[in-house]
Amino acid sequence: MKKSILLIAVGLGFGVVFQSCQKDDNNGGTDNTEEEYSLPAPELTISNPVPCINEEVEFSLTTDAAVTQTWNLGDNATSTEKTVKHSYTQEGTFKINVKLSDGKGGTASVDTTISVMGKRLNDGLADLINNPSKKWICAHRANTYYGKKKANIPENSVKAIEQAIKAGVEMVEIDVRTTSDHVLVISHNETIDDATNGTGAIAEMTLARLKSFYLKDSDGDITTHKIPTLEEALLAGRGKVFFDLDLKDIDPKVVVELADSLHMLDRVAFYRGSSKATNKEISDVNPECIVFPYVKSTTVLDYWSENPRIKMVQLDYTSSTAVDIITVAAAKGMASFANYLNEPGEAILSGDYAALDNIINLRFHVIQTDYAEYVKSYLGR
Helix, strand or coil: CCCEEEECCCCCCCCEEEEEEEEECCCCCEEEEEEEECCCCCEEEECCCCCCCCCCEEEEEECCCCCEEEEECCCCCEECCCEEEECCCCCEEEEEEEEEECCCCCEEEEEEEEEECCCCHHHHHHHHHCCCCCCEEEEHHHCCHHHHHHCCCCCCCHHHHHHHHHHCCCEEEEEEEECCCCCEEECCCCECCCCECCCCEHHHCCHHHHCCCCEECCCCCECCCCCCEHHHHHHHHCCCCEEEEEECCCCHHHHHHHHHHCCCCCCEEEECCCCHHHHHHHHHHCCCCCECCECCCHHHHHHHHCCCCCCEEECCCCCCCHHHHHHHHHHCCCEEEEECCHHHHHHHHHCCCHHHHHHHHCCCCEEEECCHHHHHHHCCC
């Protein structure tokens, strides 16, 4: 995981050293007084300034001065070590303070903050599996009923992600592609012909060119929204929702590195279908990645369960083997993910819940839909 280095200058108002000195008093004796001056500024390093709940964070400092230190980590935890590892058990912004001393009366104080944002994906999935009555909703291409049918919000947009969060989904699915100048962006199709007022292949356009066009809503009307970069999309939901990243024909290395740089490896699942080889390419980049495979039989579950980071699998709810896959996967600590889309998913708008009932009765844990509000209401949430 990337480390964030915060260089914090300790100025005159922050750090003070008291240097002992002696001078004669009026009677010829010695007057012991202390003269104040600032310590050199330390370099404070935080491994992750935006961690998840229960995610270990490392704090350390570097200074040329011979000092001892006392850390206050903002949640009543303290330490006198030079390097401290700590996990936070709840969300919030915590004030970090470290006091330095040279042992001769000199002191310095450095302050910064850390924002703890949401659970880790696999912690959330573990809670989900252990609570049979609970289900997650995943917003397909970040769609919601309100966004798609009422507010004219285009799919795979930052606004769609924000609306999905308002709708109360736990996960957002988005599609990742890359531009000709190697910037990761969000789009389901290879071309922008259907999604925007422009034409052409995304892989043959620069980001600047792509950003000159406007997204269309589900009715084909042009909106004021533009295709977002993956970074823009991830930051819109960091700490508020988990992400299912559907990687199209791109190098997974650049996606993994971006997610890592944003401190989001514990917040996203990487989807590349059922191929063992293509999924392995993701974990080969970084073993901390959460791979999210598609499975067609129980026989492959032994293979996927060997990777301790895999806690969710996708499968076809209409398959005759679905119930067996769901049962075996749950026994191995893996949640099951269903696509409630296309004609069966659209039927919910006319009051036909047959397909959704099937998914619920099969005990799927995560339901992907374009109409989160309808599914949420039917689940009684």
